[in-house]
Amino acid sequence: MAAVTVRLPDGSTKELDAGTTALQFAASIGPRLAKAAVAATFDGAEVDLDTPLRDGAQVSILTAESEGGRSVLRHSTAHVLAQAVLRLWPGAHYAIGPVIEDGFYYDFELPGGAHFSDEDLERIEATMREIMAEDQPFVRHEHTIDEGLAIFEDQPFKREIIEAVGAGHDEVDAPAEGGEAAQVSTYWNSPAFTDLCRGPHVPSTSRLGHFALMRVAGAYWRGDEKRQQLQRIYGTAWESDKALAEHLHRRAEAERRDHRKLGAELDLFSFPEEIGSGLPVFHPKGGTIRRLMEDYSFQRHQAAGYQFVTTPHITKAELFETSGHLDWFADGMFPPMELDGGQQYYLKPMNCPFHVLIFKSSQRSYRELPMRLFEFGTVYRYEKSGVVHGLTRVRGMTQDDAHIFCTREQMADELHTTLSFVLSLLRDFGLEDFFLELSTRPEGKAVGTPEEWEEATETLRTTALAMDLDLVLDEGGGAFYGPKISVQARDAIGRTHQMSTIQLDFQTPQRFEAEYIGADNDRHRPIMIHRALFGSVERFFAILLEHYAGALPTWMSPEQVRVLGVRDDHEHYADKVADRLRAVGARVTVDPADEPLGARIRRAKLLKIPYILVVGDEDVAAGTVGVNRRGSARPDRGIELTEFTEMLETEIAERRIPEVAQ
């Protein structure tokens, strides 16, 4: 019998009979591997387990516990979802069902324009479990385009995908294999159900089962808001019930940290309906946190050579005509007000044109450059009603915005300095784990010459590479006037957030005809760098709140210490302790003894106050305090007041970052 030789992941080779399948290959290595196998890869390409080995191929087995293996489980579970929906709604149309992070979704169109309800999810889930119990095989078939169109005669979405493959457009989920655009593949798992799919799949539906359907949502066909809206079902699937339970637990944890929930519980901010969607108000405690963030940012900016400016919130339309914003983003701006006999005024969506006018207010010399103008500038953007979300997507927000005007020669240095500054400031707020993203020229809506974009992009790339952080490319993600670097941060539970952006802009100085006089006594055009570190104060606030799960570092806590007397007659001493701490700048309150001590401690704990001091007879006599520190299991009794005061003062002065609870 002929033999094939394959290479294993560890570099060794193995010789087997021709016709040996990937699954048999796995079994030849060990029964446990065969049991855990869900698919295989030949030279990196994923294949089904019943695929015969190819001579000379690099073969590895995908197990359910690997990321690749989970993707296969999720994809196969999505197929079962589609089968269940077709079983329950005969005549339903099914569109696409890809794998996403932690799960999958599938898009449907139900007969008669019907919609899924939450109760339907339970019925669908039950039907999916039936299908899994039926132990249906996933059987792969290859077809020509015409055969494919015939199989999916009654499925317009599938036909559209097949036609796209036929036309050579291998788009999302189009199942063309290895460039053979004339073929499609299907998976048959019962006489009643065949799905168009590239694969691979698990051998049988019985291999699935650790899944949950999460929610129903609307989604546009092909992601195009001009096309019809389909019904999407989201689900999650894992290799074991344990992994599924852990995933659901992580979700619950993220919910617990939700800044909207914490904002209400800790009395930080609210969104009064009377004011309008996406327009937050900050309460005293939230206002204190904001002010602390802004104060520290001011300090750092001052030290870094920034100058502070202030600009108005509304302006004549002309300013945004000149800048180009009205051409590109009129939809995202609040409609204009008409004043002074027909003059149109807009609420500002951006600060940059104002800063350019400050630059232009006098004849500038190269000696003044780089000129760094900074402002906490409040801007208003008309976000579509469906997109406002807590503090992270609002209609009114304050940017920590600066524009740096510099010469072309200074540009590279300035970018480097700015990026280092950004990272240093974010680290002071307790974010540690960063990567960078380089966003390039957007298709279709960009101003400026390709050469300018090329130069700007390369300068940014060089700067980013010098930072010793991972750099990912965001093709076409730049602003219309220039490319950008954004700093992405991972938070305490591993989510990434886009934080700061640094954008290069050759356009705005040109549009506004900004100039400086160079050493050569000629007029030159400055380069403009836009940068925001927090992005918006509101959003950064939300991210920090979630990162710390509400337990902000002591220096940022609105209430740093609460002093509790054990009895009424300890209140005088409690006041004395509070005054002593206030004298070193701490924010302290005293909670009088008209409730049991346990109740007062509980209340203070729920507010996540960093230090609760309990004072009783012994403390009055000895000049000490009982320190109940946030996050510690038991309190420390009998700490000298002087010692505690010094410790607190140091912690605040150093802006110490606590261990972040996971």
Added chain:
RNA sequence: GCCUGGGUAGCUCAGUCGGUAGAGCAACGCACUCGUAAUGCGUAGGUCAGGAGUUCGAUUCUCCUCCCAGGCUCCA
């Protein structure tokens, strides 16, 4: 903007098959004076998101508007 689901006391929620509502926590009052995550009793608190319609009667049914959630699209 689109799809789905929501909006009942400050918060979390129950309830009303159409006859205008209830709990816990919070608030307030009184008592309790206590050593590390909930003291007891009492009081007050609601145009049932807003408006219109159907009806003898609407918090409940219908429509519109506002707001919220999860998605889609968008994000200078």
